[in-house]
Amino acid sequence: MHLDARCGITQGVSASWLQLSLRAPTAALDAISNFLIERGSPGVVLKKNEVRAFFVRPLNGTALRRDIQRFLKGIDKIYPGMEDQPVRWSVLKDKNWNTAWRRFFTPQKIGNSLWITPPWLARPVNTRRKIIAIEPGMAFGTGTHPTTRGCLEFLEEVLALAPERQLTILDVGTGSGILAIASAVMGCSSVLGLDNDPVALRAARLNVRLNRVERKVKLSSVRLRRLTQPFDVVAANLTAEAHIELASLLQTRVAAQGYLILSGILDPKVGDVLRRFCPAPFKLIGRKNVKEWTTLLLKKES
Numbered sequence: 001m002h003l004d005a006r007c008g009i010t011q012g013v014s015a016s017w018l019q020l021s022l023r024a025p026t027a028a029l030d031a032i033s034n035f036l037i038e039r040g041s042p043g044v045v046l047k048k049n050e051v052r053a054f055f056v057r058p059l060n061g062t063a064l065r066r067d068i069q070r071f072l073k074g075i076d077k078i079y080p081g082m083e084d085q086p087v088r089w090s091v092l093k094d095k096n097w098n099t100a101w102r103r104f105f106t107p108q109k110i111g112n113s114l115w116i117t118p119p120w121l122a123r124p125v126n127t128r129r130k131i132i133a134i135e136p137g138m139a140f141g142t143g144t145h146p147t148t149r150g151c152l153e154f155l156e157e158v159l160a161l162a163p164e165r166q167l168t169i170l171d172v173g174t175g176s177g178i179l180a181i182a183s184a185v186m187g188c189s190s191v192l193g194l195d196n197d198p199v200a201l202r203a204a205r206l207n208v209r210l211n212r213v214e215r216k217v218k219l220s221s222v223r224l225r226r227l228t229q230p231f232d233v234v235a236a237n238l239t240a241e242a243h244i245e246l247a248s249l250l251q252t253r254v255a256a257q258g259y260l261i262l263s264g265i266l267d268p269k270v271g272d273v274l275r276r277f278c279p280a281p282f283k284l285i286g287r288k289n290v291k292e293w294t295t296l297l298l299k300k301e302s
């Protein structure tokens with residue numbers, strides 16, 4: 001058993017919990033857990049052919065159950081049989097919830113220059129890597145998910161390409177703030193992290209303070225369409241659908257010769273995303289595939 005480390009941790013919450021369990025093929029586990037986390041689960045446990053997710057017990061769980069059923073119907077074309085797969089629910093007692101989750105988080109090495117660690121663990125010592133502490137709270141982004149890792153690795157590469165130039169970064173959908181904070185400690189000049197979820201912004205603010213990067217990182221709930229300034233690098237770990245929908249807004253926020261990092265793309269959707277951004281005005285210059293997730297690095301040609 002392992003914990004899907006995209007999950008967050010509820011801090012000192014006294015509540016009763018619902019546990020969902022669902023059997024699924026291994027290839028579908030990430031997509032399902034991603035959805036469940038976005039739908040509010042602070043913790044998802046993956047077994048070989050099963051997902052378990054936890055939810056604060058809602059007063060009325062009808063909307064939650066309906067959304068999950070709709071999602072399973074949506075992925076049935078890719079993973080046949082998911083629509084009819086029984087979803088089992090049970091009620092859990094809230095016993096030492098916080099402590100129980102914490103033991104699953106371990107420090108992660110990312111690329112050549114970063115350690116990401118939960119703040120309650122001792123910091124790695126004897127390392128030249130920069131250390132970032134991320135308290136996941138209820139937000140996405142602990143550093144272990146392939147989509148976050150893909151963005152972090154591309155950010156490291158792009159920042160290393162121009163060490164003498166201080167780049168400006170836009171992080172669309174900042175979640176825990178992990179990409180924004182990493183960009184700041186890796187030497188960019190400034191980052192703007194956007195998120196439309198106030199819970200994510202709260203977690204990101206906490207993490208910005210924790211890592212003392214307030215001078216470089218600004219966070220905002222402002223909508224992408226309201227921005228007017230260009231950025232040297234735009235990173236967006238959303239979904240293929242969101243990238244396509246936001247394509248012209250993302251595109252215009254990237255400065256000439258700047259970079260666009262797109263992540264959260266399930267492999268069957270990569271072609272749709274590439275058709276929307278390339279060949280013009282972007283050129284595909286990098287691509288990472290881990291499990292069924294793809295992260296793209298695009299360069300603006302004009």
Ligand SMILES: C[S@@+](CC[C@H](N)C(=O)[O-])C[C@H]1O[C@@H](n2cnc3c(N)ncnc32)[C@H](O)[C@@H]1O
Pocket residue numbers: 139140141142143147148151172173174175176177178179194195196197200224237238242264
């Ligand atoms: C998958 S998480 C990515 C978190 C983090 N950037 C990472 O790479 O781990 C996506 C985040 O984007 C936010 N989001 C989704 N659509 C958005 C939009 N149109 N504008 C701003 N934030 C958005 C969600 O609230 C969520 O926090």
